[in-house]
Amino acid sequence: MKTTVLFIIISIFSLTTYSQSQKDSLNKVFQERIKNIKEDQSDNPYYTQEELQNEYKNEINTFKDLAKPSENSDLANHFKIYLEKKLLKKIDFSSIKWSTFYKDVSKNKTDLSVRLTFELSKTGKATNCRINSRDKELEKKIIEVFKKFPLEKLGIKESDKSGKISVQLFAREDNETVIKASQFAVVDVPPVIKGCEDSTLYWQINKCLYDRLYDYILKNISLKTLNSQELRGEIICRPRFTINSEGKITNVNSIAPNKVIKDEIDRVILSFNEIIEPGKRNNVPKNTYCDTFRTITIENLK
Known part of the structure; x- marks a missing residue:
């Protein structure tokens, strides 16, 4: 009786070694596959619409x-x-999404505002500034103006390099767009995982979290379970889970090619116990939603 040996590679989809045309082509293919996996799992939402709306309102209230x-x-x-x-007239509040997590929340008067998010560089300067307004010219000008502002006036400290920082800039009130900006910055720091203690910048901590988790999945996923599905080649999975304010993993609800693989990925993630500190918002522990796409390549070794 022939024994099948599986070789599993878990990888992040990376385009760094390709030309721009290759990057665009590969990214288009990858995005199409992500779209397909989302559609195939449309009956597996992370939150119900009501839960998502409540989370949205809670986030807004906490932020403000x-x-x-x-x-x-x-x-x-x-x-x-x-x-x-005159540039304020170009802001279209119906198209602005300050977080893709809430992109499916119905628009209402709960929050008609524009936020800018950024990180701190090693030298303490604002970097990776983002505004999701769909108007690149407007975004460029807003970021240009923001970078002239002394960050210390927002209460930002050296230790905030470990967080993603958000400020409100504009709001829609009484059918008029007004400049209504934050007095203080809101700093969201990701959870800290064993082996990531020396990471100091936000992107480093975040990357280390997912790298350590996927190394754990690679070592603990059941080859027997994968083999029973007779899947070979490259597949996409989308682990989704929450690290709560106590540093425990909860609400694991991944997306995978089928329920058997989904359940196996969920099982492994739930057993991951290497979290040292939960995520924090302005130094107060909070629930952190984690969501990423990864590719798993499954091959036979002959």
Whole structure:
């Protein structure tokens, strides 16, 4: 009786060694496959629509309590000086999504605002600035103006290099777009995993978390279970889970090519116990939603 030996490679989809045309081509193929896996698992949402709406409202309330946006904040006055008022008319609040996690939340008056997120470089400068407005010219100008603002006025410290930082800039009130900006920055720090203690920048901590987790999956996933599915080649999986405010993994609900593989990935993730500290928002422990796409290549060894 022939014995089948499996070789499993778990990898991040990376385009760094390709030309731009190859990157575009590969990215298009990968995005199409992601779209297909989402459609195939449309009956497997992470939250119900009601739960998602409640999470959205809770996030907004928490953010505003900390950021304290005001039309007379230092940041607001800075934008009044350096941003042409006519540019405010270009902001389309119906298209702005400050978080892709809430992209399916129905638009309402709960929050009509524009946020800018960024990280701190090794030298303490704002880097990787993002605004999801779909207007590249407007975004470029807003980021240009923001980078002239002294970050210390937002209460940002050296230790905040480990977080993703968010500020509100604009709001829609009484059918008018106004400059209503944060008085304080909101800093979200990801959970810290064993072996990642020396990482200091946000992207380093985040990358280390997923790298350690996938190394764990590679070592603990059941080859017998995968072999029973007779799948070979490259497949895409989308692990989704929450690390709660106590540093425990909960609500594991991955997406995979079928339920058997999904359940196996969920099982391994639930057994992962290398979390040292939970994620934090302005130093207060919080629930952190984790979501990423990875490819798994399964091959026979002959």
